[in-house]
Each structure stands twice: as C-alpha cells, then as structure tokens.
Amino acid sequence: MxxxxxxxxxxxxxxxxxxxxxxxxxxxxxxxxxxxxxxxxxxxxxxxxxxxxxxxxxxxxxxxxxxxxxxxxxxxxxxxxxxxxxxxxxxxxxxxxxxxxxxxxxxxxxxxxxxxxADSLSIQSHGAVLVLSMFMTDYSLFEIARIVESENAKILSSFISNDPLDDSKIKVTLKLDKSELRHIKATLERFGFRILDHYQEEGSESGEQERIDNLLRFLQI
The missing domain is CATH 3.10.580.10 (CBS-domain)
Known part of the structure; x- marks a missing residue:
C-alpha cells in the first residue's frame, strides 16, 4: 500500500x-x-x-x-x-x-x-461496518475483538479517525465478516461501547455502492 x-x-x-x-x-x-x-x-x-x-x-x-x-x-x-x-x-x-x-x-x-x-478496509468483502465512539484511553482493539468474536464474528479490518463532533474522542470503524449486527451491537453496548452508526449488507450491487459512498462521507475523506 x-x-x-x-x-x-x-x-x-x-x-x-x-x-x-x-x-x-x-x-x-x-x-x-x-x-x-x-x-x-x-x-x-x-x-x-x-x-x-x-x-x-x-x-x-x-x-x-x-x-x-x-x-x-x-x-x-x-x-x-x-x-x-x-x-x-x-x-x-x-x-x-x-x-x-x-x-x-x-x-x-x-x-x-x-x-x-476502500480495499484496505475490506469494504468489498461480505459483511457489515460498525462505527464506535470512545476516548482514546479506552481504546483496545484486543478487547473489542474479544467481544465481537464472542458473537462468532471476526474483525476484517479497523480504522481510527478523529470524531468531528467531539475533539476528545475518536471514531473506530470496524469491518466485520457478518452481515447481521443485532447481537453484536447489543453485546458491545452491554460492555459500555457507544455505537455511532452501522452499515449492514444489502442485497444489491447498488446498495453496496451506496453503503461505500455513505461510509466515505461519514469518514470525511
């Protein structure tokens, strides 16, 4: 790269x-x-x-x-x-x-x-995207991965960026190998993680492209 x-x-x-x-x-x-x-x-x-x-x-x-x-x-x-x-x-x-x-x-x-x-984030791979907000001192990819894997999912890639709405926090964008996020979101929230947004897989190519466009706009690239 x-x-x-x-x-x-x-x-x-x-x-x-x-x-x-x-x-x-x-x-x-x-x-x-x-x-x-x-x-x-x-x-x-x-x-x-x-x-x-x-x-x-x-x-x-x-x-x-x-x-x-x-x-x-x-x-x-x-x-x-x-x-x-x-x-x-x-x-x-x-x-x-x-x-x-x-x-x-x-x-x-x-x-x-x-x-x-987009390729580095594995956006083209099947799965969904989760965006979390947290303080940098609370960030632990090991802990997040442990929680995600407890729901039989894996993190394909991750990306950290500044949270434009709160300078004291970061956004953690996760690409997962699962499309269904309900249980993963619930478990993360139970452990105190705040979920800003999510992008679940849709059944059409246009939906895939729209989700990529939305994610890039969200990251403000």
Whole structure:
C-alpha cells in the first residue's frame, strides 16, 4: 500500500515553459481541472483551470502563474493513508509523489487513493461496518475483538479517525465478516461501547455502492 504503487500514469506533468492553452487542452483531454508542474525533475506545484481562466491569457507561460499546493506531495514509500491525509490538508484532488532526492515520479488521484483505502478496509468483502465512539484511553482493539468474536464474528479490518463532533474522542470503524449486527451491537453496548452508526449488507450491487459512498462521507475523506 505504498504511494508509488498507485501513481496514475495517464496524468502528464506540465513544464514551467509550457503555455496556459496547452494546460487547458490536456485538462480537457483527460477530464481533470488541475495538473502537476515540474521544473528540472522537481515538483513545483499544481495549476488549475480556475487560475488560468482568471488570468485569461492562453499564451501565458506556466512559470508566470502563481501555482497552488507546492507542498502537496509525499515520498514514494509512504502509505496510501499519508496520500489521503496530505490531500485533505491541501484540499486537493491530486498528490504528487517524489523519491528521496525529491525527483517527481507522478501523481496519485483521490479516486485511486480512496479506491485503495476502500480495499484496505475490506469494504468489498461480505459483511457489515460498525462505527464506535470512545476516548482514546479506552481504546483496545484486543478487547473489542474479544467481544465481537464472542458473537462468532471476526474483525476484517479497523480504522481510527478523529470524531468531528467531539475533539476528545475518536471514531473506530470496524469491518466485520457478518452481515447481521443485532447481537453484536447489543453485546458491545452491554460492555459500555457507544455505537455511532452501522452499515449492514444489502442485497444489491447498488446498495453496496451506496453503503461505500455513505461510509466515505461519514469518514470525511
């Protein structure tokens, strides 16, 4: 799950000497609103169609445009979670990937990153998702797993994030191998765990996709 594994080779970098009209042509061809800019193998930022349209000069060189998110990059060996984190910090749909010498290698799009994130959570596997809220000091995956397994279920994957409604707490998202959550929820609540939400398996492919979309929105990715 390292960043370089998810580089999108269909997105070309611009050079600082390229013109704005070339950038717009490439954006239209690959259906994106931003492109990375590279100078002497170094990533120097992103140019967006909004920036170009605002300047209204198709002959302008990219070097004359104030680029965005020059720090929106991660090193190639970083985990895909780091890509999502950096993208969120910069409110960007792309993150540049560089090597240890800061040479530009490519970009990872948020579509690709979220797809990898969904796979890492085993979302495509049969089962259900539970979201718990708790203090970090109360978090014990061993204890949660023990309770879940007492109901003949297993945790396929877990993910911790900040609770946007309470800065003092965390959200623990669990992917389970069981679709029926009634007894598992009851047992967790009996042991004092607060359940924020759950996503049970439905019988159609559209239901599966809707549940994935809802989960990603809930995690605010």
């Amino acid at each position: 390292q960043a370089y594994e998810f580089i999108n080779n269909l997105i070309p970098p611009l050079k600082s000497k390229d013109k704005a009209k070339m950038a717009l042509t490439w954006m239209e061809e690959i259906r994106t609103n931003m492109l990375p800019v590279v100078e002497n193998t170094r990533f120097i930022g992103f140019v967006t169609d909004d920036l170009i349209y605002t300047l209204n000069n198709p002959e302008l060189q990219i070097s004359k445009i104030a680029l965005e998110s020059s720090a929106c990059f991660v090193y190639q060996e970083k985990h895909i979670y780091d890509v999502i984190k950096v993208a969120s910090e910069h409110q960007s749909h792309m993150v540049a990937i560089v090597d240890k010498e800061n040479n530009y290698l490519g970009v990872v799009t948020m579509e690709d990153a979220i797809g990898a994130f």
